[in-house]
Amino acid sequence: MRIIFMGSPSFSVKSLEVLHLNHTVLSVYTRQSNNAGRGMREKATAVAEFAKANNIACNFPSSFKLENEIKKLRQANVDLIVVVAFGLILPQTVLDIPRFGCINGHASLLPRWRGAAPIQRAIEAGDKQTGVTAMQMEAGLDTGPILRQMQTDIKPNDTFQTLHDRLSNLTADCLLQTIEIMEKFKLAPVIQSEVGACYANKILKSETELDLRQKVQVISNKIRAFSPVPSCWIRLVDGNRIKILEAEIKEIKLNFPLGTAILIKGNKNPGIALSEKKVLLLKMLQPAGKKRMTGFDFLNGYNIRHGEIVWKYKND
DSSP, X not given: OEEEEEEOSHHHHHHHHHHHHHSEEEEEEOOOOEEETTTTEEEOOHHHHHHHHTTOEEEOOXXXXXXXXXXXXXXXXXXXXXXXXXXXXXXXXXXXXXXXXXXXXXXSOTTTTEESOHHHHHHHTTOSXXXXXXXXXXXXXXXXXXXXXXXXXXXXXXXXXXXXXXXXXXXXXXXXXXHHHHHTTOOOOBOOOSTTOOEEOOOOGGGOBOOTTSOHHHHHHHHHHTTTTTOEEEEETTSOEEEEEEEEEEEOSSOOOTTBEEOOTTOOSOEEEOSTTEEEEEEEEEETTSOOEEHHHHHHHSOOOTTOBOEEOTTO
């Protein structure tokens, strides 16, 4: 297959790598570099870095509304365009160019979790299973016919990062198998049902503050879904914020007032009382303006006493 690959973040790289090893990747399309880090230095996408390291031509379109971009694609004599977390919408004029059309590798079992943040939303919702979908692209957002799906369980200790890495590998396998079947003209596309369809909306900053008044499982799911980025955070009564990167929920014998600091004998991590006789043990965190640290190191630098109220919600 003569393939053009379109993708941007680290999630896309495994798929590009597998296609590069098994087919002819003519070129890569990725998002333009952005400024990142304290020095706001220009940082290329993970896909651009892989393309450069493997001598694959790289394009950085701002949109596909320009005629010169369409002309370039038409002249490439491409069999297939493969899209994995690209970040730009492909108009029908692009979808119609390749001999086999355009296929997308999406990190959910469509039609569940169409949209921008399927991995985070699956964990946040408490889903027991997720997976990946190879889909024939059409004008709608993740609505095209399903070509192939592969499943995986969401483990109780999965975070966004661990599930991201597993689904990245699974997407590469799914796309490779889909193309192999496509080459034999044996694909049997399945039209997506609207039953069970839901959208994985982009993560907003306003969602990342934890409300410890919520149910314990909701809090746990949210911490895992947003770890390590963008990270959940809580506000302490002194006004300081701390990001919670890794936490564990334990049962305690007594009911403590919500937001009480709990120091459990024999456990080095500080805890905060939740409802249902549960405590949120802070295993890895990051105070505002500081580096990430263990809960034990946090205790050494902050004067927190057992039994005092340490948590404050924004509306209190």
